[in-house]
Amino acid sequence: MAGGCRRGQCVSERGRLKSVDAVIVNGGVPRSGEIPMHLLPGQAVNLRTGTRCDVAQLEHVVAMAGIGHPPRFFATLKMCGVQPEKCVPLADHQSLNHADVSALVSAGQTLVMTEKDAVKCRAFAEENWWYLPVDAQLSGDEPAKLLTQLTSLASGN
Incomplete structure (x- = not known):
């Protein structure tokens, strides 16, 4: 393709x-x-309240990821000190609804998802649903060159 x-x-x-x-x-x-x-993980964010905390503080975690390579998200959680009780890989760009997502967790469990999935779930989120944002970090000498090119293009030069 x-x-x-x-x-x-x-x-x-x-x-x-x-x-x-x-x-x-x-x-x-x-x-x-x-x-x-x-990709560098940030603090976990509660979908309902916006409260932030270290993702390792969350207990009884069920992890879900509807991205191109879900195991990468699950590995990121483990790198952050989280050992999910269950990992649920979803199809990239999969539609999400309250019934399907809420069925992933039982009473007392915490759902942690990607920021991409959180956007789809925000309207029907429950109090025990969190997402883990990531920031893209570029390294090496090339980012400065790229920024110069972008600045030049933006100014019409």
Whole structure:
């Protein structure tokens, strides 16, 4: 599927890479000229109240993720000190509703999801539903060059 996205990964024809200004790589080993990016988890956020806390403070966690590679989210939780009682991978871009999501947790359990899933669940969230935001961090010398290019493009130069 050239030029489109499937299973959470964008795919383009190899020749297209010669015409882009930058390639940002999330994970793996970047090649020369590619910009490495890593996702850094923040504090967990309660969907109902907006309260924030260290995700490791949450107990009896059930983790759900409807992203391109759910095991990455589950590994991030474990890296943060959370050992989920259950991990529920969902399809990327899957529609979510209250009945299906609330059925994932029992009384006394806490649901932790991706920020992407939280956007879909905010309207019907329960008090024990949290999400873990992540921030993209670019590293190396390339981000400064990219910022210069973007600034130049934005100013019309």
